[in-house]
Amino acid sequence: xxxxxxxxxxxxxxxxxxxxxxxxxxxxxxxxxxxxxxxxxxxxxxxxxxxxxxxxxxxxxxxxxxxxxxxxxxxxxxxxxxxxxxxxxxxxxxxxxxxxxxxxxxxxxxxxxxxxxxxxxxxxxxxxxxxxxxxxxxxxxxxxxxxxxxxxxxxxxxxxxxxxxxxxxxxxxxxxxxxxxxxxxxxxxxxxxxxxxxxxxxxxxxxxxxxxxxxxxxxxxxxxxxxxxxxxxxxxxxxxxxxxxxxxxxxxxxxxxxxxxxxxxxxxxxxxxxxxxxxxxxxxxxxxxxxxxxxxxxxxxxxxxxxxxxxxxxxxx
Amino acid sequence: xxxxxxxxxxxxxxxxxxxxxxxxxxxxxxxxxxxxxxxxxxxxxxxxxxxxxxxxxxxxxxxxxxxxxxxxxxxxxxxxxxxxxxxxxxxxxxxxxxxxxxxxxxxxxxxxxxxxxxxxxxxxxxxxxxxxxxxxxxxxxxxxxxxxxxxxxxxxxxxxxxxxxxxxxxxxxxxxxxxxxxxxxxxxxxxxxxxxxxxxxxxxxxxxxxxxxxxxxxxxxxxxxxxxxxxxxxxxxxxxxxxxxxxxxxxxxxxxxxxxxxxxxxxxxxxxxxxxxxxxxxxxxxxxxxxxxxxxxxxxxxxxxxxxxxxxxxxxx
Ligand SMILES: [Mg+2]
Ligand SMILES: [Mg+2]
Numbered sequence: 001x002x003x004x005x006x007x008x009x010x011x012x013x014x015x016x017x018x019x020x021x022x023x024x025x026x027x028x029x030x031x032x033x034x035x036x037x038x039x040x041x042x043x044x045x046x047x048x049x050x051x052x053x054x055x056x057x058x059x060x061x062x063x064x065x066x067x068x069x070x071x072x073x074x075x076x077x078x079x080x081x082x083x084x085x086x087x088x089x090x091x092x093x094x095x096x097x098x099x100x101x102x103x104x105x106x107x108x109x110x111x112x113x114x115x116x117x118x119x120x121x122x123x124x125x126x127x128x129x130x131x132x133x134x135x136x137x138x139x140x141x142x143x144x145x146x147x148x149x150x151x152x153x154x155x156x157x158x159x160x161x162x163x164x165x166x167x168x169x170x171x172x173x174x175x176x177x178x179x180x181x182x183x184x185x186x187x188x189x190x191x192x193x194x195x196x197x198x199x200x201x202x203x204x205x206x207x208x209x210x211x212x213x214x215x216x217x218x219x220x221x222x223x224x225x226x227x228x229x230x231x232x233x234x235x236x237x238x239x240x241x242x243x244x245x246x247x248x249x250x251x252x253x254x255x256x257x258x259x260x261x262x263x264x265x266x267x268x269x270x271x272x273x274x275x276x277x278x279x280x281x282x283x284x285x286x287x288x289x290x291x292x293x294x295x296x297x298x299x300x301x302x303x304x305x306x307x308x309x310x311x312x313x314x315x316x317x
Numbered sequence: 318x319x320x321x322x323x324x325x326x327x328x329x330x331x332x333x334x335x336x337x338x339x340x341x342x343x344x345x346x347x348x349x350x351x352x353x354x355x356x357x358x359x360x361x362x363x364x365x366x367x368x369x370x371x372x373x374x375x376x377x378x379x380x381x382x383x384x385x386x387x388x389x390x391x392x393x394x395x396x397x398x399x400x401x402x403x404x405x406x407x408x409x410x411x412x413x414x415x416x417x418x419x420x421x422x423x424x425x426x427x428x429x430x431x432x433x434x435x436x437x438x439x440x441x442x443x444x445x446x447x448x449x450x451x452x453x454x455x456x457x458x459x460x461x462x463x464x465x466x467x468x469x470x471x472x473x474x475x476x477x478x479x480x481x482x483x484x485x486x487x488x489x490x491x492x493x494x495x496x497x498x499x500x501x502x503x504x505x506x507x508x509x510x511x512x513x514x515x516x517x518x519x520x521x522x523x524x525x526x527x528x529x530x531x532x533x534x535x536x537x538x539x540x541x542x543x544x545x546x547x548x549x550x551x552x553x554x555x556x557x558x559x560x561x562x563x564x565x566x567x568x569x570x571x572x573x574x575x576x577x578x579x580x581x582x583x584x585x586x587x588x589x590x591x592x593x594x595x596x597x598x599x600x601x602x603x604x605x606x607x608x609x610x611x612x613x614x615x616x617x618x619x620x621x622x623x624x625x626x627x628x629x630x631x632x633x634x
Contacts, residue, residue, distance in 0.1 A: 104423045107533035113542070146530050147542065184531045185502040186549035211531045213463050214501040214524075216424035225430070225464065232503035 006283035010041040014286045016268065016294040024286055025081075025276040027254055031069050034076040036279040041286065044081035046202065046276020047141065047254040048073055050125065054089060060121060066128035074136035081137045083202070083252075083276075084129050085181070086122070086154075088143040090114040106216060111144030111181075116153050126161035130172035138176055141202055145180040146187050151197050154178070181254075183207035188236035191243040198249065202276070203240055205255025209233055228257050229310055234270065238305060241271040252276050264288035266313040269301030293317075323600035327358040331603050333585065333611040341603055342398075342593040344571055348386050351393040353596040358603065361398035363519065363593020364458065364571040365390055367442065368406060377438060383445030391453035398454045400519070400569075400593075401446050402498070403439070403471075405460040407431040423533060428461030428498075433470050443478035447489035455493055458519055462497040463504050468514050471495070498571075500524035505553035508560040515566065519593070520557055522572025526550055545574050546627055551587065555622060558588040569593050581605035583630040586618030610634075 014022040025046030026037035037045060053061040053069060061069075074082050090110030102108035115122035132138055142154045158178060165172050182188050183204030195201060205228060206217070212232055215222045227233070237253065244251035252274035257263050259277030261284040267275070268289065275285060297316055304311040331339040342363030343354030354362060370378040370386060391399050407427030419425035432439035449455055459471045475495060482489050499505050500521030512518060522545060523534070529549055532539045544550070554570065561568035569591035574580050576594030578601040584592070585606065592602060614633055621628040 102533065102536050102538070104421045104533040104536065106421045107423060107527065107531055107539070108536045109538040113539060117538070144531070146532075147544070147547070185506075185529045186531075186547050189502075189506070189529070189549035189552055190547065207531075210424065211528055212502045212506070214424055214461070214503075214528045215463075216419065216421040219419050219421065219425045221419070221426035221434070222424070222430060227464070230464070230503050230507065232506035235506055 006287065009283050009286050009290070010039070012041075012286070012290065014043075014289045016289055016292045018294050018296075020268075020273065020294040022268075022289050023252070023274040024282050024289075025083075025252070025274070026279045026282065027259075027276050028073070028279070031072045031076075033279060034073045037282075038076065040279045040282040042080075042279060042282055044083070044137075045073060045077060046083050046252050046274070048082055048084045050085060050087055051089060054087060060124070063124045063128045063131075066125060067131045070129055070132035070138070071135050074132050074138060077136060079136045081139055082132075083139040083141050083179070084132070085141040085143055086112070086125055086129075087115055106210070112142050112150050112154060113144060116150065116157075119157065122157055123161055123164070126158055127165060130158075130161055130165055130176060131170055133173040133176045134171040138173065139200065140176055140178045141181060142178070143181040143204070144184060144207075145182075145194065146184040148193050148197065151180065151194065155197075179250075181207075182240050183211070183255075185212045185236065188212075188240050191240050195240075195243040195247050195249050200250040200252070201240060201244055203237060203251065203253040203255065205233070205237070205253060205257045208236065208255065212236065228263070229266075229313070231305070231310060234266075234301075234305060234311065237267075237272070238270050245271065250274060259285060261285050261288045263313055265292055265297050265316040266301060266311065268292050268294050269297035269316060271298060323604065326600050326603050326607070327356070329358075329603070329607065331360075331606045333606055333609045335611050335613075337585075337590065337611040339585075339606050340569070340591040341599050341606075342400075342569070342591070343596045343599065344576075344593050345390070345596070348389045348393075350596060351390045354599075355393065357596045357599040359397075359596060359599055361400070361454075362390060362394060363400050363569050363591070365399055365401045367402060367404055371404060371406060377441070380441045380445045380448075383442060384448045387446055387449035387455070388452050391449050391455060394453060396453045398456055399449075400456040400458050400496070401449070402458040402460055403429070403442055403446070404432055423527070429459050429467050429471060430461060433467065433474075436474065439474055440478055440481070443475055444482060447475075447478055447482055447493060448487055450490040450493045451488040455490065456517065457493055457495045458498060459495070460498040460521070461501060461524075462499075462511065463501040465510050465514065468497065468511065472514075496567075498524075499557050500528070500572075502529045502553065505529075505557050508557050512557075512560040512564050512566050517567040517569070518557060518561055520554060520568065520570040520572065522550070522554070522570060522574045525553065525572065529553065545580070546583075546630070548622070548627060551583075551618075551622060551628065554584075554589070555587050555618075562588065567591060576602060578602050578605045580630055582609055582614050582633040583618065583628065585609050585611050586614035586633060588615060 026042040177199035179200035254276040259281030343359035494516035496517035576598030
């Protein structure tokens with residue numbers, strides 16, 4: 001019955017009581033899930049993880065195979081934005097046959113660090129993503145950025161991939177936006193140059209919380225210390241959102257916090273207008289948004305952020 | 318010859334050209350090193366690591382053995398402050414015979430987390446430290462604090478240890494100060510309640526940099542990304558120093574940055590007045606302090622912090 005009520009919200013625009021439009025997009029791990037995103041009213045794919053193409057096999061996926069996978073999602077989404085995250089591998093998700101030798105893989109050669117250390121692998125993926133952009137609206141999302149030189153290197157790799165496609169005469173959109181995951185504390189703290197240099201930002205709260213609190217959530221001995229409501233986390237989220245507002249860049253949040261309806265009012269109060277989450281969560285979160293008074297929440301949260309005591313999200317109204 | 322010049326500075330008070338007094342203390346790992354601290358003009362021990370008592374043996378050290386070790390340093394330092402850090406173990410420095418099973422030990426059950434999970438071990442160490450306080454000026458330093466509930470639990474454990482010593486009729490100083498290492502990003506970001514609840518703070522830049530940048534410096538594949546000058550790091554250091562100034566609490570810095578004479582002007586510019594470092598670095602850093610103009614540096618660094626481009630410490634004068 002709950003499900004029937006929520007289903008009625010599918011085509012209702014996500015807008016707060018005081019008229020703030022909110023974007024609700026989907027996180028997906030496999031191309032098939034794009035259908036479920038649409039069925040739950042997603043206005044785009046905020047995070048398309050590309051690891052499925054690389055994990056559990058002994059050979060790297062070809063450019064063609066990757067292109068087909070990306071393009072199928074782009075076609076399904078019919079010009080709604082599809083945000084494809086470049087390979088986020090190296091930590092828990094090691095490529096098959098590659099031994100993870102790092103003492104602390106979460107603090108090691110992963111994601112963009114791994115891709116910049118494997119330029120051929122990265123170039124192949126970038127060409128495949130760019131080719132998919134010929135069929136709709138594609139955005140490239142770079143994970144685990146912490147240094148501006150990583151942004152510059154990623155942009156250079158994208159420019160090279162475009163040049164290669166030009167040589168080949170293969171089509172792609174020249175307007176593909178390039179953004180970064182904000183999931184390392186340094187990036188969230190000193191966000192300004194990243195907000196300037198990138199087209200959009202996406203806050204990855206799962207990793208951001210782990211690094212900011214120095215805890216591995218998968219480690220049972222310390223999982224109890226994982227706390228999305230730690231004042232430091234909320235300040236970092238606010239800092240990134242505000243930096244995006246100042247320079248007119250889009251800021252989404254794609255960690256599990258985005259899909260928790262108990263945190264929707266809090267995130268609206270922090271100024272968030274773009275949520276990306278598991279498709280199954282979209283309509284519950286939309287219901288919260290439809291009930292919310294955005295400006296009242298912004299005032300309440302701004303006041304709470306400056307207090308020493310933690311915020312109780314249930315107290316926001 | 319360099320060494321002879323520096324040796325003349327041993328008893329010169331550390332003071333900038335514009336009359337700002339600076340405290341130069343020593344980090345030590347073994348009781349013997351207190352002599353070297355004094356020989357290099359240290360005005361106290363800013364960080365006495367206690368791991369040497371626990372590592373490379375199959376049985377835990379007794380209270381008496383710990384007490385003797387701590388008291389010997391306290392006696393050597395003759396009423397200069399001795400800051401004893403409670404056990405910082407569990408990550409790379411596992412106790413003998415204990416398998417480190419964590420996937421990411423640096424993000425696991427270490428330091429205060431470990432001690433709170435092993436209350437008898439912690440109580441024994443706290444009693445030994447407190448008993449040493451009867452012979453001079455002892456401060457207790459809690460590593461890896463990220464949550465206020467950890468501060469409250471540590472304070473409760475110290476109160477229990479005092480109560481036990483009262484029962485036994487053993488003497489200790491009731492005025493032992495309790496401080497925390499600021500080495501987890503969350504703590505440095507949301508520092509205010511910690512500055513309020515603790516008697517002093519000590520910034521541990523080695524770990525703070527690693528967590529803030531999400532890199533393990535011991536991992537050769539990413540060690541090149543370790544950057545003490547990342548704008549985020551400098552902002553966190555400034556944030557902690559300023560919070561201490563606002564509530565009148567002492568803030569030291571005890572990571573390797575403190576002992577690098579090329580960073581002395583930068584740290585003075587951030588407002589730091591308490592440095593703790595390897596004894597061998599004390600006089601080189603003192604020489605830099607004697608040459609420095611603190612207020613001019615504060616103006617230059619404040620201006621640079623708000624710029625997007627990184628600070629070049631060599632450009633400060
Ligand atoms: Mg991540
Ligand atoms: Mg440490």
